[in-house]
Amino acid sequence: MRALDRKLWRDLWHMRGQAVAIALVVMCGVATHVMFLSTLHALRDTQQGYYREYRFADVFVSLKRAPEALRERIAALPGVARADTRVVAPLRVDMPDFGEPVNALMVSLPAPGGLNALHLREGRLPAPERADEVVVSTPFAEAHGLHPGGRFHVILNGRRQALTVAGTALSPEFIQQMRPGSAFPDSKRYGVMWMERRALGQAYDLEGAFNDLAIGLAPGASAAAVMAAVDGLLERYGGLGAYARHDQRSHRFLSEELQQLGTLARLFPAMFLAVAAYLLNVVIGRLVTMQREQVATLKAFGYGNGAILAHYLKLVAAIAAAGIVAGVGLGHWLGGLLAGLYMDFYHFPWLRYTLEPLVVVQAAAVSLLAACAGAWAAVARVARLQPAQAMRPEPPARYRETLPERLGLKRWMSQPTRMIARHIGRRPLKSALAVVGIALGCGIILTGLFQRDTVGYMINVQFGMSQREDLSLSFTDPTAYRARFELAALPGIQRVEVFRAVPVRLKSGHLEYRTSIRGLESGGELQRLLDADLRPVALPAEGLLLTDHLGKRLGVKAGDRITVEVLEGARPRRDVVVAGLVKEYLGVSAYMDLAALNAFMREGPTISGAWLGVDRAQLAGLFERFKGIPRVAGVAERVQEIRAFNRVMDETMLFFTYVATVFAVVIAFGVIYNSARIALTERGRELASLRVLGFTRGEIAYILLGELAVLTLAAIPLGLVAGRWMCHYIASTMQNDLFRVPVVLAPQTYAFAVTVVLVSALLSGLAVRSRLDKLDLVAVLKTPE
């Protein structure tokens, strides 16, 4: 080994504490990058492969009833590669040993080789002649412990029927299984099942007919053109309007999730790597500057600037490389865990998780570049000096009085205090950089935690202030208003508010959106609409209230007119004025006065369901009673919705939050510890001199740690502001139809970030303090600076 390389390894060993701290920061940046991108790519690959191999359809449409003969005409439409007719029926399930309401979507089995094929996990498909056999979706089966041979009852078009599980399966169409109207999956209370087409058709009076259609497009075909043609053909059969894959619920949910993960996958590693790069740059720069004399000596021996530069680049590259290797390993491992979580959550049939060279190269390149740039600048600065000049002790640094002193505070400042102030003031840029580094460390802690706070807030607004019912109940078909009184008469029901829900297409200019209009009774307490300040809004007698996000999507505000196309019944189509916008963090809806909606639909007083306030003690009895009312399509309990919401958040977000927080803490600590260590190196001689003069350990620690304390305290408010700003940026990328994330940071979160910074400062202080106690007093007297 060459002498210079030996020096490199010894220098590394000598500065191992700092080297490890820097490598840890690099590791966190690299690990985040590798973890997120590997997971993201694995999920995207899996999604695409799953869709392709199981022939996920491109266009979907539900309708009232059409003769099977129509299929040929649809299949013959230009752009249609394949059209599969189906029977689909929402129904109630009576699970043994589970008293609460359970709903399911029963779908006729896809034909062999047809669209939306099933991936069997257990058992087999139902035998063709067996009308009582079903395949149930794996998540539902798991939630209820169902296996082939298991039995339960369903209400098939008002008739109770026993079914036997033939198998369990996954479907690309139902990766996420959500009850209509619910934003989150709850496998215990909602599932999908498949049975023989003939048996299902008979039960729903759809023999030789269909009420649902899945279409596969020919390569290059326009989904819009096909949808328009299909809508034209199906209009007289009660078509509810075709929609493309991107509006399909399961796909939509998964895509939004993946998009959000994609955002985080770009944002977090970028932030972490940026902080790591920044730290590396500053620390390495200062380390090299400290070796000024060694550089001069090497030059005096005849080493060229290039050789010296290469030497220091090797030093930083070694540190960065250690961080990169550890980061890739850690990131790969964590990514595997994260991808596994997602695989369980989405019930993918498989997951292709690999470590992609490109991801590794990106992370490594950014880290190495940052490290080398920091070293480069510092080495160039030192190498410019003539050797003789550089070997001479540096002239005493220039200091001057600081602003607080000139303002007259000087007489209250002891000499050590003045030393602190002037040292900070002498190189304001360097001090500012240290403050920025600590502030960034503080800020990223907030970004790790803010999602939890925000979700808590969203739940509180959605389920505490807006949706306040105990149960929401939906009817199989539009029902006469008097059902309200029958519900009110049931024992245990304390309050009833009814609603009408109508599927619509809203249009404004070239913008349009498929959703439903909900007709509400005015003065409702169980379901309230909120304005931007979260105050309840009175329902206008005329006109629509839109979710603020929908207003944005359609580019309309209060007072504008939009076109409403109803997709059921007589299908009226008319312009309606937008009376106002309401604040909603989840979902996208439009609201109207119930009477006004009934009038719009040209129907008598009609409702689609009800919100109920109930005596919880009588809940079980109520569930039993609802089972006996055939018109009741489903009952959902609000607490279960909240639980489902929390479960989704826990399963997908908690891991991320945990990892991000741990990394942020490591980075914050790394920044602070390095600041302290560098300060010690820079001032060791000065402090040793003071010790010789009779200063105690405590007194010199005050000078060194006082500076660290000042910088840390200055960094904290800055870090909180910067962190909040970063949270705003993250939130701005999480505004979609499923949810809009506001920035809410709980006081505890701020407190946590501040505590981490303070504890890091304290630990760094203690570590440096123990080194202060070991200062070599004799050596400093013998050496020039």
Add this chain to the structure above:
Amino acid sequence: MNELAQAGRPIFEARGLTKVYEMGEVRVEALRGVDLDIHAGEFLVLLGPSGSGKSTLLNILGGLDVPTSGTVRYGDHDLTVDDDAAMTRYRRAHVGFVFQFYNLIPSLTARENVALVTEIADDPMRPEDALALVGLAHRLDHFPSQMSGGEQQRVAIARAVAKRPQVLLCDEPTGALDVHTGVMVLEVIARVNRELGTTTVVITHNAVIAGMADRVVHFGDGQVARIERNAVRQPASGLSW
């Protein structure tokens, strides 16, 4: 005065001092049995080549290091006990140091560098008076970077004497200075010794300086080779090298 001082008990009494540094597998015997008394008010020069042990002795006298064996007392203080807090108190109360490379605090002005010490001393001079004593009354508010090496060393002397220490220990105080400035610094040291009666020990390998001393202790190979007494102390202004 020297005669009078010698009549009393010595201010430092060192007996059989040894100091061994274990540097890895190498044993370095820096002191090999040193006996020395230093009297109050005395001006002592320790002379010897590099590695002869003079700095080690000075460090032990100054409370920066402890001997491996032997005894050394400063008045009632036992300087052989390795107790950091006690050593710090000792340095703080009794010893003034002057270093070869001044070791001023660059972020503090001349006055503040002196105040640094007077703020933690019991009965100090005013920093201004200490600086006047070294002829720097006109440079009170200058930072080290604004002063020449000689001026910086005089600030260091002012800082050392401002707390009215009983002992002034100077390690190569002129080592980094040219002749002219060096002489000026030595004059100040001699003046402090004369006017304040501070016991002064100066380390040097510059034999010319020995002429200023009451006694010259020659060091060699970790031992006191011989002690000379100057019949007449030469003024620093007469020195040249």
